[in-house]
Amino acid sequence: xxxxxxxxxxxxxxxxxxxxxxxAAGPARAEDTVTLRGAYYREPSTRVIQPMVEVERDSPTxxxxxxxxxxxxxxxxxVSAGTSADNIFTxxxxxxxxxxRKRWSRAELxxxxxxxxxxxxxxxxxxxxxxxxxxxxTARVAAAFGLSLDTQGTRFRTPECAKPPSHTCPLDTxxxxxxxxxxxxxxxxxxxxxxxxxxxxxxSNLYRLTAFGYERVPDKRLRNAVALRTxxxxxxxxxxxxxxxxxxxxxxxxxxxxxxxxxxxLQSHMVELRAYRPLTHDLTVRLMFRRYxxxxxxxxxxxxxESAAGPVTSVPYYYTSDPKLTxxxxxxxxxxxxxxxxxxxxxxxxxxxxxxxxTISYGYYIQSQSISPGFGxxxxxxxxxxxxx
Amino acid sequence: MSSTRARTKRxxxxxxxxxxxxxLVGGCAHRPPxxxxxxxxxxxxxxxxxxxxxxxxxxxxxxxWYGAREGSDLGYGEPxxxxxxx
Numbered sequence: 069x070x071x072x073x074x075x076x077x078x079x080x081x082x083x084x085x086x087x088x089x090x091x092a093a094g095p096a097r098a099e100d101t102v103t104l105r106g107a108y109y110r111e112p113s114t115r116v117i118q119p120m121v122e123v124e125r126d127s128p129t130x131x132x133x134x135x136x137x138x139x140x141x142x143x144x145x146x147v148s149a150g151t152s153a154d155n156i157f158t159x160x161x162x163x164x165x166x167x168x169r170k171r172w173s174r175a176e177l178x179x180x181x182x183x184x185x186x187x188x189x190x191x192x193x194x195x196x197x198x199x200x201x202x203x204x205x206t207a208r209v210a211a212a213f214g215l216s217l218d219t220q221g222t223r224f225r226t227p228e229c230a231k232p233p234s235h236t237c238p239l240d241t242x243x244x245x246x247x248x249x250x251x252x253x254x255x256x257x258x259x260x261x262x263x264x265x266x267x268x269x270x271x272s273n274l275y276r277l278t279a280f281g282y283e284r285v286p287d288k289r290l291r292n293a294v295a296l297r298t299x300x301x302x303x304x305x306x307x308x309x310x311x312x313x314x315x316x317x318x319x320x321x322x323x324x325x326x327x328x329x330x331x332x333x334l335q336s337h338m339v340e341l342r343a344y345r346p347l348t349h350d351l352t353v354r355l356m357f358r359r360y361x362x363x364x365x366x367x368x369x370x371x372x373x374e375s376a377a378g379p380v381t382s383v384p385y386y387y388t389s390d391p392k393l394t395x396x397x398x399x400x401x402x403x404x405x406x407x408x409x410x411x412x413x414x415x416x417x418x419x420x421x422x423x424x425x426x427t428i429s430y431g432y433y434i435q436s437q438s439i440s441p442g443f444g445x446x447x448x449x450x451x452x453x454x455x456x457x
Numbered sequence: 458m459s460s461t462r463a464r465t466k467r468x469x470x471x472x473x474x475x476x477x478x479x480x481l482v483g484g485c486a487h488r489p490p491x492x493x494x495x496x497x498x499x500x501x502x503x504x505x506x507x508x509x510x511x512x513x514x515x516x517x518x519x520x521x522w523y524g525a526r527e528g529s530d531l532g533y534g535e536p537x538x539x540x541x542x543x
Binding site: 101103105109116118122124142203204205206244245248249251253254255257259260261262263264265283291292293294295297299301303307308309310313314316317318319334335336338342343352354362392393396398406425427430433435443444448450452454 | 479491494500503522527529531
């Protein structure tokens with residue numbers, strides 16, 4: 069673990085240098101933007117504060133670059149975040165990313181890298197994606213392929229999966245996806261997409277305790293999702309509606325160790341509706357509602373409940389007390405205001421912000437899991453400012 | 458055995474969906490595009506853009522907490538994670 073610190077520092081420095089290079093390259097264009105955002109998430113036992121900055125630079129040569137940096141500060145005091153007792157702790161996660169894009173008249177190719185680090189978790193993600201527009205620029209096909217190499221470990225104990233002298237456990241994720249977007253009429257477009265991710269490695273929470281000890285979940289998982297999105301504009305009402313649906317299922321590829329059948333088998337449905345309407349020439353409101361349903365995830369969960377209810381005759385091979393692997397339902401209403409700040413132009417000092425756009429949103433996340441204690445409902449506040457430069 | 462059959466059915470369903478998509482794309486290639494460039498005024502509006510940059514940033518934050526509170530992931534272009542919040 070100690071050898072990781074200089075490596076992480078070197079990576080961060082390299083990323084910063086690349087980001088600065090990308091920003092310095094080429095003359096500015098109208099598409100160049102700086103975005104500052106802040107997000108706040110609060111539920112009864114967990115609070116997350118996330119400031120972030122993103123810089124995008126588009127070059128007339130067709131080479132564009134985008135870099136971001138964010139900090140997640142998580143304060144938690146319950147099992148929901150993985151502790152077994154009421155220990156209040158604060159964890160900080162730093163994330164930096166860089167994406168480089170090459171544009172042609174009808175196509176583009178994007179390569180990106182993201183590094184994320186906290187005291188017990190490190191992650192490197194590389195993604196390559198491409199898109200092609202055709203049929204009079206009304207259709208677009210896109211594909212993405214990526215690899216994520218994660219490592220986790222803790223100072224407090226050596227996880228079972230760690231092979232001495234290492235104290236850490238790896239998790240490798242390979243993912244891919246395709247999407248097709250079609251403009252169907254001057255007021256209607258639709259998109260269909262499919263994604264899959266293969267996870268191989270340690271997928272438990274290092275701190276979550278169960279009746280049988282620290283949780284143990286299968287080390288392989290194939291996650292799949294298909295999604296449909298459509299947007300429709302009603303000129304008479306100056307109203308845009310957007311509807312999204314996602315179906316998700318996962319499975320254990322092959323035969324699980326010491327387990328008869330598939331220990332994952334999680335399925336979920338998600339529906340989301342967004343409505344956009346201008347209130348004045350520079351102020352727009354967006355209303356959003358998201359609903360999510362998920363089945364009781366896995367047999368290994370049931371096994372644990374049955375064993376816990378009566379005398380334990382044998383310890384199941386997989387066990388967990390993770391609330392998100394139970395039957396889950398969530399609802400999320402949100403309101404957002406988007407303000408083009410042109411009105412600030414004559415205001416002294418603030419006038420230089422007038423070219424940008426402010427956004428602020430508030431949402432209430434209503435959660436229901438099949439075990440107690442669950443996570444509880446959450447307040448979500450986001451605010452941002454994007455300025456061309 | 459039954460799980461193998463269910464998996465085979467799932468793969469078959471995906472194959473059918475992919476074939477349908479290809480047929481749709483192939484068929485469309487022989488017809489004029491439904492929308493000309495001068496008819497795209499409404500499609501440029503905020504609510505009609507699926508790739509609005511600041512909305513993508515919001516979605517990235519949402520995906521982070523959805524992934525920590527719900528058992529599923531994906532559907533946003535890149536898996537969540539990069540954190541020990543499982």
